[in-house]
Amino acid sequence: MELLERATAEQYASWFRALADPSRVQLVELLARVGEPMSVGQIVAAIGLAQSTVSQHLKVLTEVRFVLVEPVGNARHYRINANCIACFPSAADIVMGKPAPAAAGGCS
Amino acid sequence: MELLERATAEQYASWFRALADPSRVQLVELLARVGEPMSVGQIVAAIGLAQSTVSQHLKVLTEVRFVLVEPVGNARHYRINANCIACFPSAADIVMGKPAPAAAGGCS
DNA sequence: ATCGTTCATCGCCGATCAACGATGATGTTA
DNA sequence: TAACATCATCGTTGATCGGCGATGAACGAT
Numbered sequence: 001m002e003l004l005e006r007a008t009a010e011q012y013a014s015w016f017r018a019l020a021d022p023s024r025v026q027l028v029e030l031l032a033r034v035g036e037p038m039s040v041g042q043i044v045a046a047i048g049l050a051q052s053t054v055s056q057h058l059k060v061l062t063e064v065r066f067v068l069v070e071p072v073g074n075a076r077h078y079r080i081n082a083n084c085i086a087c088f089p090s091a092a093d094i095v096m097g098k099p100a101p102a103a104a105g106g107c108s
Numbered sequence: 109m110e111l112l113e114r115a116t117a118e119q120y121a122s123w124f125r126a127l128a129d130p131s132r133v134q135l136v137e138l139l140a141r142v143g144e145p146m147s148v149g150q151i152v153a154a155i156g157l158a159q160s161t162v163s164q165h166l167k168v169l170t171e172v173r174f175v176l177v178e179p180v181g182n183a184r185h186y187r188i189n190a191n192c193i194a195c196f197p198s199a200a201d202i203v204m205g206k207p208a209p210a211a212a213g214g215c216s
Numbered sequence: 217a218t219c220g221t222t223c224a225t226c227g228c229c230g231a232t233c234a235a236c237g238a239t240g241a242t243g244t245t246a
Numbered sequence: 247t248a249a250c251a252t253c254a255t256c257g258t259t260g261a262t263c264g265g266c267g268a269t270g271a272a273c274g275a276t
Contacts, residue, residue, distance in 0.1 A: 003134045003137070003138060003154065003155070004133065004134045004137040004138070006130060006134070009130040009131075009133040009134045009137070010130040012127070012130075012133045013127065013128055013129055013130040013132075013133050016124045016125070016127040016128045016133075017124070017125075017128035017129075019120070019121065019124040019199060019202075020121055020124040020125035020128040021121055021125075021263085021264075022114060022117035022118040022120075022121040023117070023264080023265095024121075025112065025117040025120045025121050025124075025202065026111045026112045026114070026117045028199065028202060028203065029111075029112040029117070029202055029203065029205075030111060030112070032202070032203035032204075032205075033205065039222080039223090040222070040223055040224095041221090041222070041223085046111065047111065049264095049265075049266090050265070050266055050267075051222090051223075051224095052223090052224080052225080052226095052265085052266065052267075052268090053264070053265055053266070055223065055224055055225085056224090056225090056264080056265085057264090058224095059224080059225095066199065073222090073273075073274070074221070074222055074223080074272060074273040074274060075221090075222060075223080075273095076222080076223070076224095080203065082203075085199045085200050085203050086200055088198055088199040088200060090196055090198035090200075091127060091136065091174065091193045091196040092193050092194055092196060092198075094127075094133065094136060094137055094140070095136065095137070095140035095188060095190075095193050096140075097137075097140075097141065129233085129234075131234085131235095147252080147253090148252070148253055148254095149251095149252070149253085157234095157235075157236095158235070158236055158237080159252090159253075159254095160235080160236065160237075160238090160253090160254080160255080160256095161234070161235050161236070163253065163254055163255085164234080164235085164254090164255090165234090167254080167255095179243095181243075181244070181252090182242065182243040182244055182251070182252055182253080183243095183251090183252060183253075184252080184253065184254095
């Protein structure tokens with residue numbers, strides 16, 4: 001009756017936690033729908049939260065690599081990481097015992 | 109530049125939030141691997157947390173219907189809701205704009 | 217060099233969370 | 247009825263979170 005490795009469980013949990021907030025869900029959906037990179041200013045205008053708040057959400061999403069950054073001029077362009085989204089462990093994956101995507105932890 | 113409906117985003121977020129804790133990930137994985145229903149006592153023995161804590165986690169998981177309950181004697185048997193797990197919205201689903209599973213909110 | 221723009225970070229606050237022990241509710245068994 | 251077993255709920259504590267305004271760092275333009 002052993003358990004899923006704690007470190008693995010924490011990895012999964014951190015991925016889920018990144019999407020455990022409605023604003024971040026909206027943010028991800030926005031970036032995915034728009035398709036092309038967006039600046040923070042554009043995202044702020046679309047989301048309707050303070051700039052600092054948006055920046056914080058973007059930090060969370062980039063840390064788990066759901067979102068990628070690219071500095072352009074003095075701005076920063078954020079875009080969806082289609083790769084990581086695709087390899088996101090759905091609950092079904094966990095349940096069915098599929099191995100962690102991309103060799104246990106690395107999302108390109 | 110409109111957004112994903114707020115209520116929809118909150119629905120998704122609540123699903124993700126249910127798995128945003130490593131102990132609950134372990135719990136779900138355990139129930140899924142074992143396959144058959146487990147009593148709270150069995151789960152407590154396997155997880156190694158206090159009974160009240162396990163009970164609380166089970167409440168969270170049943171509220172989003174990842175887990176189902178069935179009273180048996182004076183015990184309660186918890187088991188994976190394979191249905192709901194299968195229809196769990198992966199990040200990819202959100203991104204690709206798939207409709208919410210099971211007519212917007214109902215998991216059997 | 218001095219603005220103005222763009223964005224990250226800091227500090228704060230109220231709210232929520234995870235964990236626990238203790239208690240209560242419910243049903244089984246003696 | 248009287249114990250006992252099983253589990254949910256309550257109340258508390260310390261930690262984390264989401265939001266904001268303010269400040270600061272980096273860069274382009276004047």
